Amino acid sequence: MMVRCILFMLCCLTLYCNQSVGSEAQSEQRLLKQFEIRKQWFIDQNILNMGQTPDYINRLVLEDSPYLLRHALQPIHWQPWSNNILALAKKQNQLVYLSIGYDTCHWCHVLANESYIDTDIATVLNNHFINVKIDREILPEVDAKYRLALERMTGNPGWPIQVILTPDGDILWIDSYLSQPSLLSLLKVLSSKWSANPDKLTRKAKLLQNHLFSSQKISLDDFLLPESYARLLEDVMAVLTQEQSHDSPRFLRAEWLLHLLAEYDKTANVEYLDIVKSQVDSFLISPTYDFIDGGMHRYSETGDWEKPHFEKMLYDQAQLIRVLVKLYLITGMTQYIEIANQTIEFVESKMKYNGYYVSSLSALSNDIEGGYYQTTIEDLSRLSDEQPSLFKHSPESKLFSLHSINLPSAKTINALSQLRKDGSPFPMADQKGILSWNALYAIALAEMYSATLDEQIQRKMYQYIDQLNELFYRDGQLYRIVYDGRASVDAKLDDYALFIEALLLKYGISGNSNDLALAVKLSNQMGMLVDNTDSLLLAVDDQLPSMVAMAINAYKQLYLVTGEPDMTDMMTGLMTKSVQSPLTISQLSLLFAADKTARNNRSPYFIGRGKGVVNFVTVGKDLILQINLAGGWHINSNKPLDKKLIPTAIHFINDDPVKADFPEAKRVSLSFSKNMLSVYDSTIQILLDNQQLQRTRMPIKLNLQMCFDKICLLPETILLVPPQMITH
Structure with missing residues (x-):
């Protein structure tokens, strides 16, 4: 009975308010029906106990995102993001509370477990706010906007991101994690001030909005591209050098490393190669690279790589493979290709799900960060005679790492793997498939084949790109997400761009004209998306190249394949509306893409x-x-x-x-x-x-x-x- 009452209240606070009572009842039944369909999922995820009836159900139960589903049984009247949110806020004269995160984000779960199950916070949010939950991996363009605002406001663009908007869509407040008492206090203060004097807060929000999003847009024609690109590469090397000694989060920066290696190819300047080798080698012999299961952790909390943050992202594995393949081609060191193969084996064995690869693996195991990877053992010699020379174990961190970039024997790795299996359970996966990340992995496989001419890799790459076509392209529509057997969310710019690139790589190697035909068809759809995209916000690199750089690269490759001048016109259009001044290293990929003379130096x-x-x-x-x-x-x-x-x-x-x-x-x-x-x-x-x-x-x-x-x-x-x- 409680569930039904709360569902009725929920419907009156959502977009169904202006519909008939019959429609409200239908909406209620729809949520209950979807809950029953997914009930076992909630039990399997330890969100609900066997036989337990939830006290609350909200509209997130309808979504195809494990991250959003984890919030579907909370007392907050969550809604997914839609274009109607601000219209609803204006109609009800309420502030909008946005919460942005993703499924394997540690502090997102801390915030949820502290605050989003708290009935005091839920009461304030439900009474005074329109409450919106966003999976940043599903809506990257929304995330990009507020991540940029958070970075400019606090200097720290990490997740979770919490935003309070006026009904006009202006940012009134933005921050990351807050403790439960701090968040409750903030919500009470802002809701009270809004009730007393909304005009005052509206003016304040407009001033903040203008400050956060003010930028000077310029044309790339104003720059000498080779000189500007070279200057940014110098900045990249300076940052990479500084990060080694800083006691702050350190990422592999794979995209930067690929740019440096491409420059080494053109110039033979060993300075570029040396810094990449230094970065990669120190990373590979640290616990941030998992030499037992394979694959890399998302980043290290310290500059020495010794304290990994234990998430494993699909896109990180793809980018690591690309860097290792490139280093192998340049140096001939087989260790790099062996670790690339190990990373592929890890993705195949630990991340494959229903024909695609999951987006990420959690840092948590038994609610302990890194619990699966931490082992206690006193006598390593009983595991392997190789221990003194090839790998080590830290009693403090309880983590294994390599002495050098030489992998131990398969027998030793199997013994170490069994040691893990005897401990904490394997981390849970965010089981949704993201097209762009899956396509990037397909590109990594194509580059692996081009480097080695390994026919097994070639077959895997062919089959996988065909599988992506079947899963994500349905009835003439390209989708971003596949989850629970369903394709959902229209493809974004990065989905189109990376899938087109994967199709063209396969076409160039196999000669299958169907792949080219689909790539050209998708490029036309991507063009319509470009016309309706705020490309200025999507022209900044993160751990991956910016979406605009991806799109420009796709059009450039399409021009090389087809010779169609329309492709260069689309490139030019993107470049003229996507550049902020002054140029920074966050626009490195954009500058590289904008150089029409630059080609990919890989086959085909x-x-x-x-x-x-x-x-x-x-x-x-x-x-x-x-x-x-x-x-x-x-x-x-x-x-x-x-x-x-x-x-x-x-x-x-x-x-x-x-x-x-x-x-x-x-x-x-x-x-x-x-x-x-x-x-x-x-x-x-x-x-x-x-x-x-x-x-x-x-x-x-x-x-x-x-x-x-x-x-x-x-x-x-x-x-x-x-x-x-x-x-x-």
Whole structure:
């Protein structure tokens, strides 16, 4: 009976208020029905005991987010975010209380367990506020806005984020975690002041809103991009160096590391490589990298990497794989690829769920942060003879870590893994699938294949991208979230951009035209989303590149594949409305994306406005550079008969020649020349000296010019990173 009474009260305080009593009853029944469907989930998550009837149910029970569902049985009249929230607030002349977090956020759970089950706080919120709960992973554009405001207000953009808005949508107050007494006091004070003098608070909120979101928008044309990008890279290296000695949270900063490694490829400046190796190696031998199960923890609470914060995010695993693959290509150190493989095995075994990969694993085990990873053992020698040389155990932190980046044997790792299984249970997972994070993992697999030509990785990547298509693209609509068998929430900018990139990588390697057709179709839908997006707020990097940078990269790759000028127009449009002044390292990815001359230096390499594609392939034990050209197109041979024509040539980045056996050329007569010409067309295979490539370990330059019967395109120079073949 209590549930039914509270549900009736809830309906009168939500968007159903202006509907009939019959509609209210239908809404009530809908919530009860959905609760019954998900009742076992609440029991499995220890939110509800077997046989227990909840005292409260709110509208979050309808949502496809474990984070929101955890708040569905609280006494607060929570609602999900919608475009109607402010209209409701104006109609009822009430403040809006926003709470933003995510499922594996430790302090989000502390706040919930202290304050959101508290009936005193619930009474104030229910009587005086419209209460909105947001999963930041589902609504990244809403989160980005308030995270930026929190950073500018407090200097700390972490979660949870709590915001109080006026009915006009202006920020009256914003902060992160507050204790229960502090939050209750604040809510009482603000609700009382709003009741007494709403106009005064409205004016105050408008002043704060203008302060928090004031920025100078400029055009990238005002900058010399190479110089600005180089300056930001210097700032990045300074920050990375400082973070090593600071007693404050330290992230791997994988996106920065990838930029530094790309710059090393272009310049051969060892300063870029050295700082990346220093960062990664120190990270890998710390407890923040989990060498037992594989995979990395989200960050360390200290600059020495010794105190991990134990969440494991899918996107972190994908970015770690990308960095390790790149280091392997540059250095030839097999330890990096072994750890990349271990990370893939971890994602496959611990994060796979119903055909996709879960967004994250909690830091908690038995309500103890890091409990699963902490073990007490006095005699390590009984576990492994390798212990003194390869790994260590800290009695203080109860954590294992490596002595060097050499992994112990599988036997030793299995023994250590069993030690964990005998302790605390494995952390719970946020079981929703996020398209952008899953697509990023698919991109990491594609890069792993390009680096190793490992056919097992290739098959895994193909199958997985096809699976994402089936799960997240339904009836012509791309979705962001898959959970509990349902696809929900329209795809965001990052979902479109990263999925398009994954499809293009697969297309370039497999030649499956269906992947290209879908990528082009999705780019049109992404264009409509861009037109309705506040791109200025989404142009700032976090742990991943900014959404705007992702979208620009997707359009750039689409132009390389299709040659369609509309793609460059979309790039230009995004760049002209997405830049804040002054430029900071948080816009590094945007600057890199805005450089139209910059290409991805991984296969597949699209050439000639999509009329050709370059890949490394193997034939037996030979490494082949394969160029596939569309019908009617050709490139000049390496020894053209007409000396004025551009030969196809391969050199190292320092202009030393690469040993290569070119195929026999065709002699043809074309309309623009009176003389016979020596050309390659269709499929061209160039045999490379793999021993020389492995010994030299430098990128190579492919120079060519694509021509048709009556026209020639401009000459192209493509920077290629040769793979290091893996044999099984």
